[in-house]
Amino acid sequence: MIGRMRERVVAACDGASKGNPGPAGWAWVVADEGETPTRWEAGPLGRATNNVAELTALERLLTATDPDVPLEIRMDSQYAMKAVTSWLPGWKRNGWKTSAGKPVANQDLVVRIDELLDGRAVEFRYVPAHQVDGDPLNDFADRAASQAASAQQPAGSGLGSPEPPSAPDVPPTAPRRRSPTARTTRKGGGSARTLKAKFPGRCVCGRAYAAGEQIAKNAQGWGHPECRTADGQ
DSSP states (O other), rough: OOTTHHHHHHHEEEESSSSEEEEEEEEEEEEEETTEEEEEEEEEEEEHHHEEEHHHHHHHHHHHHHHHHHEEEEOOHHHHIIIIIIIIIHHHHTSSTTTTTBBOHHHHHHHHHHHHTTTTOOOEEEESSTTTOHHHHHHHHHHHHHHHHHHHHOEGGGTTOOOOOOOOOTTOOOOOOOTTTTEEOOOOOOEEOOOOOOOOOOEEEOOEOOSSSSSEEEETTTEHHHHHHHOOO
């Protein structure tokens, strides 16, 4: 547990899935007063979705920190943040059903997070992922989660693990890239232009793309052209 003398703890958490669903992992990191990572943990999830990985990371972070100390959590997952801040009250009122009357996805994790948040002072802060000048704590958690997803092995400061690598591993079974002149097709017959990535990043599928690779716009940002087509965007 974090010492009770701290006025506030700043942390970040993230999840990764190589294929969505595919090999997945979670990670969290806690910083000191200067926002330097001091304690972190990451673990494998086997085959799971990005959403499960993101929620698991949040649940593990809340479990590992002192509930009596105010906590700032930085995340790049809009889904996980909205699930436990905006949507959760309505889900509870509706008997754990969505506004469309369907069962809430990942209800067990959401219920557990709700229990861990009860009575705690927690501030959620959204930080965009994979930015050149992005949040360093979120980047650390992102790299640790990606490594856990790829290796399917636990890691962390408590295990004496080295800092997670800067570039996530790309599975050898990654789909073949389209040619530089390729165009993706929208559902319904439209088309979307591809362009070369100026900076490395990660697609919604969980796999990385390198600077210079062809990418296309999808519902959650930029990523592989074939993933945009697969989502039917």
